[in-house]
Amino acid sequence: MGDTNIRTEIQELLEGGLETEIYPRADTSEDVNKIVNRLQKSGASLIEKLAIAGFTLNTIEHGGIEQPCETCMYYLVHRKYCELPELDVPVEPEWSCRLWRI
Amino acid sequence: MANLLWLQGGACSGNTMSFLNAEEPSACDLVTDFGINILWHPSLGMELGDNLQKLLKSCISGETPLDIFVFEGTVVQAPDGTGEWNRFAGRAMKDWVTELCDAAQYVVAIGDCATYGGIPATAPNPSESTGMQFLKREHGGFLGTDFASKAGLPVINIPGCPCHPDWVTQILVAVASGRGGEIGLDEFQRPKTFFSSFTQTGCTRNMHFAYKVSATEFGQRKGCLFYDLGCRGPMTHSPCNRILWNRQSSKTRAGMPCLGCTEPEFPFFDLEPGTLFKTQTVMGVPKDLPTGVDKTGYVKLTGAAKAAAPAWAEEDIFVV
Ligand code: SF4
Ligand code: SF4
Ligand code: SF4
Numbered sequence: 001m002g003d004t005n006i007r008t009e010i011q012e013l014l015e016g017g018l019e020t021e022i023y024p025r026a027d028t029s030e031d032v033n034k035i036v037n038r039l040q041k042s043g044a045s046l047i048e049k050l051a052i053a054g055f056t057l058n059t060i061e062h063g064g065i066e067q068p069c070e071t072c073m074y075y076l077v078h079r080k081y082c083e084l085p086e087l088d089v090p091v092e093p094e095w096s097c098r099l100w101r102i
Numbered sequence: 103m104a105n106l107l108w109l110q111g112g113a114c115s116g117n118t119m120s121f122l123n124a125e126e127p128s129a130c131d132l133v134t135d136f137g138i139n140i141l142w143h144p145s146l147g148m149e150l151g152d153n154l155q156k157l158l159k160s161c162i163s164g165e166t167p168l169d170i171f172v173f174e175g176t177v178v179q180a181p182d183g184t185g186e187w188n189r190f191a192g193r194a195m196k197d198w199v200t201e202l203c204d205a206a207q208y209v210v211a212i213g214d215c216a217t218y219g220g221i222p223a224t225a226p227n228p229s230e231s232t233g234m235q236f237l238k239r240e241h242g243g244f245l246g247t248d249f250a251s252k253a254g255l256p257v258i259n260i261p262g263c264p265c266h267p268d269w270v271t272q273i274l275v276a277v278a279s280g281r282g283g284e285i286g287l288d289e290f291q292r293p294k295t296f297f298s299s300f301t302q303t304g305c306t307r308n309m310h311f312a313y314k315v316s317a318t319e320f321g322q323r324k325g326c327l328f329y330d331l332g333c334r335g336p337m338t339h340s341p342c343n344r345i346l347w348n349r350q351s352s353k354t355r356a357g358m359p360c361l362g363c364t365e366p367e368f369p370f371f372d373l374e375p376g377t378l379f380k381t382q383t384v385m386g387v388p389k390d391l392p393t394g395v396d397k398t399g400y401v402k403l404t405g406a407a408k409a410a411a412p413a414w415a416e417e418d419i420f421v422v
């Protein structure tokens with residue numbers, strides 16, 4: 001499936017009410033490790049990835065800083081893609097997840 | 103002719119191994135071209151037992167002039183300050199160190215253990231290890247803050263785990279050729295010529311640092327290792343990307359993060375699992391920012407740089 005189709009699928013899942021763990025955000029490196037470990041164990045189904053990472057279609061602001069994919073270290077600007085190995089999905093710049101890091 | 107004596111305390115011999123691989127100049131060049139007479143070295147010295155004791159005592163008495171005393175490894179003080187855990191030539195090594203430092207024209211500490219305590223001095227520090235004139239960032243160490251060798255210099259610190267062989271041989275040549283007084287030292291007594299710039303200076307991944315393109319795995323041929331893999335290149339003083347290792351490469355060029363081994367705090371994070379090769383963050387922002395950059399500036403700069411990143415920066419471009 002091409003990137004565009006997966007992006008559309010993610011959008012439809014989230015608009016359709018898929019519940020994701022938006023909070024608590026990963027404030028510390030330990031929090032990040034816990035979430036990443038869960039992703040590694042989850043066996044990479046798309047729905048589990050979205051739920052565990054706390055995907056949203058809008059940007060979340062946390063601690064006074066906006067956390068969009070667009071400024072995240074794992075985001076490839078030109079491909080509009082999340083390169084975090086445990087996620088590895090196409091995204092949109094204004095989306096957000098709790099593994100955001102700058 | 104300058105007499106050099108090299109001893110090892112709480113050490114893994116890594117700095118000796120490194121030193122023996124020196125190229126510009128080599129360990130042999132020190133002897134043949136630069137007039138350094140190696141009185142004794144743990145891997146090269148011929149004397150054993152009584153003969154070695156005799157040699158050490160003759161250095162202490164001044165009968166054999168001791169121009170350069172090189173120490174590798176920590177000064178071990180356990181148990182209870184006696185130093186008996188590290189006996190050498192019939193007594194605690196720390197006692198030899200005290201007397202040899204008093205006799206030497208120059209004292210040179212080699213590697214992170216001898217300079218700042220390194221891994222052995224990390225809590226809980228069972229060997230009561232310390233560096234020669236520092237314990238981590240704290241000035242003093244084994245010899246005390248006021249120590250100066252006969253030539254009037256404090257301990258010359260050449261840190262690294264191990265240090266690059268050419269940093270050692272070049273400093274030894276400077277000292278042996280009477281230019282020891284010209285070696286400018288920084289606040290941690292490192293020669294400025296090597297330790298004013300950063301590991302990042304000359305790194306082939308600098309473009310990726312600038313455009314905020316991250317490497318996500320070791321050895322990747324694109325991407326900077328700062329954002330995800332814990333590279334300490336932007337806050338570590340070392341010439342690792344100016345004076346290449348084996349004259350070929352460096353950690354960061356090969357896709358391995360800098361661990362900051364030339365800084366007094368090395369190894370960082372008390373060696374807790376999951377901390378070494380992972381950029382530590384607080385609310386998504388790196389805990390340790392590049393030297394001189396504040397959090398607000400970092401967030402603004404990163405957003406702008408990321409938005410401006412050209413497509414090639416995201417491609418595989420052979421930076422190794
Ligand atoms: S890790 Fe970053 S790029 Fe990936 S989905 Fe989360 S916020 Fe977006
Ligand atoms: S890999 Fe390390 S040294 Fe190289 S540019 Fe990135 S942060 Fe700097
Ligand atoms: S790259 Fe960093 S860790 Fe490696 S030798 Fe240089 S200063 Fe030490």
